[in-house]
Amino acid sequence: MEMKSSIFTATHGVMTTEVGVISGELELRSTCEDDGSLTFAITYVGAEEWYTLPGEGYRLHDPRDHEVVHRILATVLERKS
Known part of the structure; x- marks a missing residue:
């Protein structure tokens, strides 16, 4: 298991x-x-409660693509426009 x-x-x-x-x-x-299954969670910085993305x-x-997928998702969620 790997977490980003x-x-x-x-x-x-x-x-x-x-x-x-x-x-x-x-x-x-x-x-x-290890089998490639992904889960995504999000929280306010410093908060204890985590929420799931739909x-x-x-x-x-x-599974070696995890880093790339994580970075892409973080970038999309931060989009400015």
């Missing part, structure tokens, strides 16, 4: 399953299991 984390500012918000849209300074956490069944063909 990134902090970013979401000016337009990020949709979560539990509470709808959250915005501001957020932390994205992605976890990749969707399920995410899987990488090659």
Whole structure:
């Protein structure tokens, strides 16, 4: 299992399953299991409660791609326009 984390500012918000849209300074956490299955969670920086991003069944063909997918998602969620 491998976990990646990134902090970013979401000016337009990020949709979560539990509470709808959250915005501001957020932390994205992605976890990749050895079989390539992925999970994504997000929280306000410094908060204890984590929320899930909508969707399920995410899987990488090659778990070595986890870093790239994590960076792409963090960049998309931070988009300014």
